[in-house]
Amino acid sequence: MSLRRYTRSVDGTIPVRALLYEDEDLIASQDGIGIYDGTEKSAPHQSGTAHATTHRLFYIDAAQPIARSFELDLVHVARTEHYAGLFTSSPKITLHFHALPAPLSAGDDGAGSAADDPASRSWTCDVCAYRNPPGLSPAASRVCALCGVPRSSAPNPAVDIPGSAAPPTTPTRSPTPPASADADGEIACSVCTFLNHPALAACEMCGTPLPRRPPPPQQQQVQARSAPASRPTTPSADDDGPDTRMIRLSFRRGGDKAFYAVLRRSLLGKGWEVKGVTKPTNTVRSSVTTQGHTATLSGINGILRTVETTAASSQNDMEDALKDLEALMVKWRDMVKLAQDLNERLTAVSTTAPATLAPPAASTEGASTGPALTTQAVEPEEATFIRSSLAQLGAQMPNAPVTLDMIRDERRWVDELARELAGVLQGTGGKGEGIMRQRGVVGLDEVWGGWNRARGVALIPPSTFLMVLPHLPSHTSPPIQMRTLAGSGLSVLHTPPFTRAAFAARLVGLLALVGPKTVVEIAQEEAIPIGLAQEMVVEVEDEGEICRDEGGAGISAAGLSQNGEVRWWVNIFRGYVWDGQTD
Amino acid sequence: MSLSPHTTPSGFLLPSIHAAPPFFTLQPKAETQALVTEQWTRLILSYARHRRLFYLRVEDAEPPGSDWDEVLRNDRINRRLPPSHLSYILDDMVSKNKAMYEPVKQTRSVLLFWRLPEEWAEVLHDWASSTAQLNTILTFFEIVEPPVPSQLSGIPDTLLRRAISILTKTNRAQVIAVSDGEGVRFLAGNVSK
Numbered sequence: 087m088s089l090r091r092y093t094r095s096v097d098g099t100i101p102v103r104a105l106l107y108e109d110e111d112l113i114a115s116q117d118g119i120g121i122y123d124g125t126e127k128s129a130p131h132q133s134g135t136a137h138a139t140t141h142r143l144f145y146i147d148a149a150q151p152i153a154r155s156f157e158l159d160l161v162h163v164a165r166t167e168h169y170a171g172l173f174t175s176s177p178k179i180t181l182h183f184h185a186l187p188a189p190l191s192a193g194d195d196g197a198g199s200a201a202d203d204p205a206s207r208s209w210t211c212d213v214c215a216y217r218n219p220p221g222l223s224p225a226a227s228r229v230c231a232l233c234g235v236p237r238s239s240a241p242n243p244a245v246d247i248p249g250s251a252a253p254p255t256t257p258t259r260s261p262t263p264p265a266s267a268d269a270d271g272e273i274a275c276s277v278c279t280f281l282n283h284p285a286l287a288a289c290e291m292c293g294t295p296l297p298r299r300p301p302p303p304q305q306q307q308v309q310a311r312s313a314p315a316s317r318p319t320t321p322s323a324d325d326d327g328p329d330t331r332m333i334r335l336s337f338r339r340g341g342d343k344a345f346y347a348v349l350r351r352s353l354l355g356k357g358w359e360v361k362g363v364t365k366p367t368n369t370v371r372s373s374v375t376t377q378g379h380t381a382t383l384s385g386i387n388g389i390l391r392t393v394e395t396t397a398a399s400s401q402n403d404m405e406d407a408l409k410d411l412e413a414l415m416v417k418w419r420d421m422v423k424l425a426q427d428l429n430e431r432l433t434a435v436s437t438t439a440p441a442t443l444a445p446p447a448a449s450t451e452g453a454s455t456g457p458a459l460t461t462q463a464v465e466p467e468e469a470t471f472i473r474s475s476l477a478q479l480g481a482q483m484p485n486a487p488v489t490l491d492m493i494r495d496e497r498r499w500v501d502e503l504a505r506e507l508a509g510v511l512q513g514t515g516g517k518g519e520g521i522m523r524q525r526g527v528v529g530l531d532e533v534w535g536g537w538n539r540a541r542g543v544a545l546i547p548p549s550t551f552l553m554v555l556p557h558l559p560s561h562t563s564p565p566i567q568m569r570t571l572a573g574s575g576l577s578v579l580h581t582p583p584f585t586r587a588a589f590a591a592r593l594v595g596l597l598a599l600v601g602p603k604t605v606v607e608i609a610q611e612e613a614i615p616i617g618l619a620q621e622m623v624v625e626v627e628d629e630g631e632i633c634r635d636e637g638g639a640g641i642s643a644a645g646l647s648q649n650g651e652v653r654w655w656v657n658i659f660r661g662y663v664w665d666g667q668t669d
Numbered sequence: 670m671s672l673s674p675h676t677t678p679s680g681f682l683l684p685s686i687h688a689a690p691p692f693f694t695l696q697p698k699a700e701t702q703a704l705v706t707e708q709w710t711r712l713i714l715s716y717a718r719h720r721r722l723f724y725l726r727v728e729d730a731e732p733p734g735s736d737w738d739e740v741l742r743n744d745r746i747n748r749r750l751p752p753s754h755l756s757y758i759l760d761d762m763v764s765k766n767k768a769m770y771e772p773v774k775q776t777r778s779v780l781l782f783w784r785l786p787e788e789w790a791e792v793l794h795d796w797a798s799s800t801a802q803l804n805t806i807l808t809f810f811e812i813v814e815p816p817v818p819s820q821l822s823g824i825p826d827t828l829l830r831r832a833i834s835i836l837t838k839t840n841r842a843q844v845i846a847v848s849d850g851e852g853v854r855f856l857a858g859n860v861s862k
Contacts, residue, residue, distance in 0.1 A: 666687070
């Protein structure tokens, strides 16, 4: 029964690599493996693959990988034997196990359910507050991966297991010693009194967490049994004498020597022991922990090294990525050129082909039959295929953005850019709406962003953008001009109605007609953003066309509602003639 | 929006611009503010002459109840002149010799020149001659508080001294020390001027 006691079943459909801990390595695999439990063949495990790792031995069953696969922690292995085989007997490896430490704590290997396995949960270090990820081997997860300080304690079962909320003893219940254990090491459940196998963390019957048994059962005879002997117990395991605490791996298809060597190495390497950290005392081999290994991961050094490693690796990744990008940039121009070349050739071929295909009557045409034959080789389907491929690559570009290398002359280049920008602003060919749409004013930043978004590639730097702007009026109708507002230095593109003089005249007319207005009302009237309206109104004020009423010094509280907001008036002081008291 | 002049309870005719809210705002635009200041100066001096007020303090713009309420506030349009604006106007008036800081070395209070000291000098001399007090020695008190009220009644001491000093320079007055302070004797002088 040592097979049941020392192994845990795993889902064999998962690739073995996915089952490994973070710090575990797969070393060797061998198929055609049969398992002996003790000295006898284990019937369900007769054909499968064995995988040896630094921490564990996996057996993945070939027929029923889900139900019959298992894993075995190498920590249990006390010694090994190799049997070379004789005639029909296959070579075998025998693994002898340590006796299991009597009650396995919930956090220890081999016992508890998957939820209790410390490796399957992330936890926060008490010392450095590093959140340790799950996936490390049980031994490695006992210490913080960052600072190397051992994990303080197993999680409080009262928090984890809801059933423990009930008080263990109530007045009506007979006083059962909670930690009572009988001669076999069985633990009596404090709630239902069922005698559970010592390996269990929770009662087999009612699920109540079992009390830990503090001392090893030395004074069994002193402790009275808390219940009659007729109580049901967990079916006891076979008494595991040293001869039965073993399993055998039978190598039906050979490979035993190599596998054995690897296994020996794993056992000697003791990868399951965390180096440099004393293990908890209930672990079997704490006394033989090898301190000599240099790769200590604890303390400030460990933290610094971790940080350095992380930085170095991210640096490497970044450099690789940038190199890729540079390589792409080098190739990009060639790609485009090649695509354009192809496209041109195809166009030339398709235009010349019909002409040359016409039956040449004159003998002078004979010279042209040569190229005609070659052009015939390009089938129309192929041509369309190539072209569609080019289009998919984005290399065809019927509306290719104007770039500097397309047009050598810089003046013409700027002019072409201005034409393109005009299209972006006002829509091309009278169809579609440009950035300006119905608006008369638009900020320079918005235009720049919109234009570059429209180009997509070969983006225009702001300096070039500013160079293009003076050429804009000649390509737009109505002409669009740039204007810089004095207040904030904001530059805008605008249509003629928003020139300084036109706007001032319109504003004065509006104010004279309907009386004082706030900036918000003016912005509504002009359908421009409030901030922009504010700027433009201030400019008009600067010309002395209008004046402001701040109103903040109102007398009565009733007037406060309209206070704080400046109302704009036509400049009533201009040409004012005194009509008050004269002496 | 049509603005119209308004007559105050004290019988002062406020100009129509006094009913325009922007009139009470300190305009950021210098040219516009110059126009505003000019109108305020005129308004303040007219009102001072109307009410025979000689002093204007920045504090007069703060709480209601001062002599200047009718001008510095307009309840009909819910506006009042902010002290900062008034301070600006007073500064401008002093720089244009329409007022002087009184007392000196501060800028919160001014003595208004709704008549310039030179004009006051003429008024003073005319008063003395018309009341046949030339060549008689008058104390300052007799000028400021004459038995028969005159234009000079209640004139501030500072202003009176400046007027007298102007007359002294043209030999039309003479300051004489008398038993209880100073006195002044007005002379006919050369009326030709």
